[in-house]
Amino acid sequence: MPRKMTQLSDFLRHGCDTVIDVRSPAEFAEDHVPGAINLPVLDNEERARVGTIYKQQSPFLARKLGAALVFRNAAAHIEGPLAHHEGGWKPLVYCWRGGQRSGSFAWMLQQIGWRAEAVEGGYRTYRRLVTEALYDSALPFKLIQLGGHTGTAKTALLPRLAVRGVQVIDLEGLARHRGSLLGDTPGGQPSQKWFETELVQALDALDPARPVLVEAESSKIGQLLIPPAIWEAMKGAPWVEVAAPLEARAGYLNAAYDDILSDGPALKEKLSPLRYHRGHELVDRWEALIDAGQRLALCASLAADHYDPAYDKSMRAMSPRVVERFETPALDEAALDALADRMAERLQTMSI
Numbered sequence: 001m002p003r004k005m006t007q008l009s010d011f012l013r014h015g016c017d018t019v020i021d022v023r024s025p026a027e028f029a030e031d032h033v034p035g036a037i038n039l040p041v042l043d044n045e046e047r048a049r050v051g052t053i054y055k056q057q058s059p060f061l062a063r064k065l066g067a068a069l070v071f072r073n074a075a076a077h078i079e080g081p082l083a084h085h086e087g088g089w090k091p092l093v094y095c096w097r098g099g100q101r102s103g104s105f106a107w108m109l110q111q112i113g114w115r116a117e118a119v120e121g122g123y124r125t126y127r128r129l130v131t132e133a134l135y136d137s138a139l140p141f142k143l144i145q146l147g148g149h150t151g152t153a154k155t156a157l158l159p160r161l162a163v164r165g166v167q168v169i170d171l172e173g174l175a176r177h178r179g180s181l182l183g184d185t186p187g188g189q190p191s192q193k194w195f196e197t198e199l200v201q202a203l204d205a206l207d208p209a210r211p212v213l214v215e216a217e218s219s220k221i222g223q224l225l226i227p228p229a230i231w232e233a234m235k236g237a238p239w240v241e242v243a244a245p246l247e248a249r250a251g252y253l254n255a256a257y258d259d260i261l262s263d264g265p266a267l268k269e270k271l272s273p274l275r276y277h278r279g280h281e282l283v284d285r286w287e288a289l290i291d292a293g294q295r296l297a298l299c300a301s302l303a304a305d306h307y308d309p310a311y312d313k314s315m316r317a318m319s320p321r322v323v324e325r326f327e328t329p330a331l332d333e334a335a336l337d338a339l340a341d342r343m344a345e346r347l348q349t350m351s352i
Contacts, residue, residue, distance in 0.1 A: 009204070018037065020105070026044045027123075033126050041101050074108050078109075085114065087114070091109060093109070094126070136229075143233045147315075156256075165348060170202075171230075174195060174202065179221050186259065190224075248331045254296055261295050286298060
């Protein structure tokens with residue numbers, strides 16, 4: 001009998017030795033159950049070929065070819081990556097909808113003597129539960145938003161606060177983006193679905209009885225949307241702000257954005273659209289600073305002349321309830337540690 005999974009915790013704490021996703025590599029790359037390994041019984045080309053035959057010729061011919069390919073590929077997995085497992089091994093297998101791919105593979109593993117189970121409804125069951133949690137339900141957590149002008153090291157504070165016992169969700173870290181015009185990171189962003197999988201994992205590790213700190217964001221981080229349950233909780237959350245002198249912020253930005261600041265032509269291309277918002281004169285000045293290698297001056301101007309006005313305008317429009325403001329004269333490692341100490345002590349006693 002296929003294993004019925006009715007809650008996200010069934011997938012996150014399944015009690016099996018290995019989770020095997022037998023879907024194609026392309027399906028797996030977009031999203032998968034956390035911790036799963038990919039042992040496709042049909043690769044991308046084989047899946048497309050079987051699908052074409054199913055639609056254009058006959059379901060019977062497609063099933064016959066699919067069965068041959070599935071068992072051939074399954075045999076290769078058993079002889080290869082699964083060969084070392086002993087008799088008591090307990091794998092959990094899923095495909096797209098808990099049908100022939102996972103059922104056939106699980107059956108083969110069972111015949112060997114392994115305690116294999118297939119997931120009823122497959123990946124679609126998992127994805128439905130993720131959607132219910134992030135789109136169709138209210139978030140069962142009280143959030144606090146961490147605000148402050150660009151360059152106040154908010155992202156660097158999150159892991160420090162987590163070490164000090166504060167519950168945090170690093171949205172930018174999960175989205176692989178620094179949340180601004182210059183926010184792209186090497187390797188690009190994950191898919192929307194994988195971003196949401198990482199979010200439900202992060203939420204599952206938190207205590208609903210304690211507040212959760214998130215960095216203030218717009219509704220999108222790069223190309224990824226913050227799911228409605230989290231966004232609605234953020235909109236109603238109180239804020240704490242971090243403040244630091246412009247000179248310290250410029251130094252922090254210079255280090256944090258080193259990859260982007262080191263590529264002058266690409267940086268100019270990213271800044272070019274701001275000519276329509278900030279004017280040609282200011283962007284020309286930025287380009288001159290790039291050409292002169294004056295990165296600190298560039299970072300100071302980007303903060304003071306672009307990011308700060310945008311942040312201040314947003315604050316006037318939203319009028320969030322700022323319950324605490326933390327000031328720091330510097331943003332070096334020692335100063336951030338001292339700031340995190342103060343913030344953690346306050347946040348853990350804060351009533352919201």
